[in-house]
Amino acid sequence: MAKEIIIADHAGFCFGVKRAVEIAVNQQTSDQSNTYTLGPLIHNNDVINRLKEQNILPITEAQLGELGSKDSIVIRSHGVAPDIWEQIEKTGAQLVDATCPxxxxxxxxxxxxxxxxxxxxxxxxxxxxxxxxxxxxxxxxxxxxxxxxxxxxxxxxxxxxxxxxxxxxxxxxxxxxxxxxxxxxxxxxxxCKATSDRQSSADEVSKKVDLMIVIGGKNSSNSKKLYDICSKNCKNSIFIENSKELSADIFHENKIEKVGITAGASTPDWVIEDVVKKSREFLAI
Ligand code: SF4
CATH class of the missing domain: 3.40.1010.20 (4-hydroxy-3-methylbut-2-enyl diphosphate reductase, catalytic domain)
Structure with a gap:
């Protein structure tokens, strides 16, 4: 059997998450205010760390009272209840709505x-x-x-x-x-269609491979669901956050030839590409 890597047709950043990241980055670059996000913008530590490097920092609901008129706060794609909008309006901070439509x-x-x-x-x-x-x-x-x-x-x-x-x-x-x-x-x-598309692609690919890699943040519910679906079809299914968690052992111990890769809606392309690259090394292709 020829060694192969199959990437699910629908994997990684969805429209709403991509949009939220772009909105936050645009806010930070176009405005002089300090930019915060209410909770981590997405469930992916690699992305959150990159955003922190750009001075886009997550704060908690309990910290909302510390905001002032020089600050802006981004509502993430999950959205929030109206009372949170009211709390933010009272602080005088600029509210930037990145709730997924x-x-x-x-x-x-x-x-x-x-x-x-x-x-x-x-x-x-x-x-x-x-x-x-x-x-x-x-x-x-x-x-x-x-x-x-x-x-x-x-x-x-x-x-x-x-x-x-x-x-x-x-x-x-x-x-x-x-x-x-x-x-x-x-x-x-x-x-959301992004979710059902990712789930059906993961289902399809995991039936054809002997190792299925699901990439996603540990707190990402859509990634966990992808992993549940894949585990039912492929006994060698693993759930990782990035390529650092991928070890050669699982490839060698199970004589892996065909690898499937999927990723939750909060996983950026560069994290997927790193995993593909490392898988190629372990497969020696
Ligand atoms: S998965 Fe959520 S954030 Fe992404 S497009 Fe669908 S509803 Fe929007």
Missing amino acids: YVSSIQKKVRKYRDLGYQIIIVGDAKHPEVIGINGWCDNSAIITKDGSNLGELPSKVCIVSQTTERLANYDKVVEIVSRRCEDVQTFNTI
């Missing part, structure tokens, strides 16, 4: 349907910043569920949205359960 659209939907009297259900991870932000747009009244097991009593009017990185199977399951129980169910599959 797909996330903004979910925020508007939940507000609209909350105002129309619907109970909002978000299919996703209750601790994820995107979900926390979306919930803020319906006054934190949403039911957040992964699989429909914690829905409790439901009114007759329900509106279902999903976290942009949620798996379709989970969303479908919740829609099915709620549709059996409620009269008026408005459903919005808000899973």
Whole structure:
């Protein structure tokens, strides 16, 4: 069998993350103010370190009160709840919105349907910043569920949205359960195409290779989901943040010939290229 590296068709930076990084960098270069991001701009330490070198520094919600009129603060692609906007406005700092337009659209939907009297259900991870932000747009009244097991009593009017990185199977399951129980169910599959494209490409490639490498930040939920998908198809699936974590042992111990590579939406091209280069060295091709 010829040695080969297959890179997933859809891998790495998505539109929303690329846009957020560009917005932050433009802000820093075009404005004299100090530029901060509310939380790490993306789940990737290599990118965060590069941004720090350019004086774009992450701060926490608790530090918002320290901002002043000479500062600007970038809202990352995950978006935030309206009360955070209000807190920032009070500081006098310039608010630079890099919320992904797909996330903004979910925020508007939940507000609209909350105002129309619907109970909002978000299919996703209750601790994820995107979900926390979306919930803020319906006054934190949403039911957040992964699989429909914690829905409790439901009114007759329900509106279902999903976290942009949620798996379709989970969303479908919740829609099915709620549709059996409620009269008026408005459903919005808000899973981002960037996510589903990455998931189907990873699924396809991991079926063809004997080592599957998933590159992503350790806190990146979309990267972890890619790893879960790949592990089901390929027993030699590994999850790394960058090429430094790639060792020759796994190549040699398992006599690897075909390598698949995919990367989460917060992984920049240069990190993927480094992993491809190192894999070539270990495969001796
Ligand atoms: S995964 Fe989709 S929704 Fe999330 S930032 Fe990227 S493009 Fe936007």
